[in-house]
Amino acid sequence: MNRLVNVCVTACLLAAAAATSAATATLDDVKKRGTLNCGANGQLPGFGLPDSQGNWTGLDVDLCRAIAAAVLNDSNKVKFVALTAKDRFTALQSGDVDVLARNTTWTLSRDTQLGLNAAAVNYYDGQGFIIRKDLKVNSALELNDATICVQQGTTTELNLADYFRTNKMRLKTVTFLQLEEAVNAYETGRCNAFTTDASGLYSVRLKLAKPDDHVVLPEIISKEPLAPFVRQGDDQWFDVVKWVHFAMVNAEELNVTKANVDEQMRSDNPEIKRLLGAEGNFGEQLGLTKDWVHRIVKLVGNYGEIFDRNVGQGSPLKITRGLNALWTKGGLQYAPPIR
């Protein structure tokens, strides 16, 4: 019942809200407000999770902090809004949040039908399965007739049905609103397997009572480019979000780190000079100030640093860079040049 009321209220807001916010400039709004409203996960270690003191950490969280650093010169001026997979788009459409950084897969219909734009891929993911070791399953192709737990409102739900159909396997799914409920049902044995993006599987496995009793199957059954989303029709803000991510990737490529960023200001490398604002006025072209990247790296770090700290070797998840390595190191992270 509460859920119903909640959905209705959101829908009404969506219907009415845009009346007041007709084609406003989000960048100006954020500057005037002094805080960035960031739609985040809230339940997924490594991507978006508040600790007991309410401090948020995660890869998506750091993207929002970087935007706040670039726009407001303070990486803590972010109000994080925990969103379920189901409510996230409505929250962005209705203006509740300025940017949606919530491990959201970039798909065509989300880009078009929902009136949103994906800014840049900040994590290349793919869907996988986790299953009990004692079932002795070595491949997802052996899952015929299995019961699978899944979180609602995700591309995961569709990929799962597609995969079983393509491979002519029978499937039973149990769908839950919240990640934690789905994982709980898997752990109690309601389902044989749980499916979500591979990055999520690692964090889910850590949360289980006996992580060693469970194994992540090798198959990746889908492409899940995770991206921050903004509303369509506000190109300036779209550019800001996109280039904040690119700036962090470029910073990593040029070896500009949180520790050496002040030193690098004096670098002779013209690319670093442009990046950090020692040369040119690229920040101003975005509606920010010259030293925007300096602030991002100083306050948050470059892409490699936030990856390492949240999901990589510096975190409990220990996910390898894989597809998310820089293009120079065989990965897919590639940022257009700042010039």
Added chain:
Amino acid sequence: MALGVESGPPKIPLARDPRFRGLATQLVLFGVLALVAYLLVRAAANNLARANVATGFGFWNQPAGFDISQTLIDYSSATSTYGRAFWVGLLNTLLVAVLGIVFATILGFIIGIARLSSNWLVERCATGYVELVRNVPLLLQLLFWYNAVLKALPDFRESIRLPGGVFLNNRGLFLPAPDFAGAGETMLIAFALGLVGAVILAALAPHRRIVAVGAAALVLGFPIAAFLLSGAHVTFEYPQMSRFNLRGGIEILPELAALVVGLVIYTAAFIADVVRAGLQAVPRGQVEAAYALGLRRLYALRFIIVPQAMRVIIPPLTNQYLNLTKNSSLAVAIGYPDLVQIFTGTVLNQTGQAVEIVAITMAVYLSISLGTSFLMNIYNARMALVER
């Protein structure tokens, strides 16, 4: 001054005519409301268009592509549309509502009567039940029952085997599915005919006892007769253990069980209080008169107290039925695929058309609720005090 020129009542200027003024006020008010509604709808449509959000009901016939765990009608993720998913969700909601209303009524009446029992222990237990259950949020109770069901039952590999090929585990209750070799449809039709016959009987029969016996005979007799006439062929499909699951047979999901149990226990506490209030509203003199005539307590309840109490009970009971139906939307928390979970959950998220989908869902709940209260109003009118 020429008297007698005017005939009939004195003429009142139109602006002072109370009837005209009343009508005019109503019209203006209606006009303003209609205008506001129109402006709101137009603003919403404009804003959605400006935000580049897709609108309209075109999604209804697009393929859904997701799987649903409990479907009362044919549904497949490959071919079925969002529209079909809507009907699956609606039927699942109605199933929970009907089961919930039936069992909550039975349990509620038992507890309500127990609260007035002269047996101290029974009365205390019933009161304790009501106070405990109605003061804990329903969502928590549902989560409790769901986890209780899941944790208490064994893994599918250690299923409890019950007699008759029935299995029980944390995936649900698995029953053998009867296969009537083609006679199934005939039996369904016979069952429907039996129901119609029972309704006609109820309308015509002079005595209640005849109705009860006759209706039971019709509803059960027709399908049995059809079964025997078609050659009494029946085979059972038994659930079989496969690598991951029990396959085949009829499957009752733990989500459904937990939801029905949770809703029944919660709503029964409120119904119990409604029943208690109704019973206590019967004038003391009526009860004493019944005992004075030598009726035993059970007879006094059945013939004197309950019929009079029903008049007080029915209107608030209707409210509880409506609450139960609407509360069933909490199913989403425990993974039961009801209308809200499927339609305002997955379908909304996949299509992004929040306004249309929420509007449809609200219209559906409104229809279910109005339908329920319509039926209960008919029942209420029949039970009302007949003035002689």
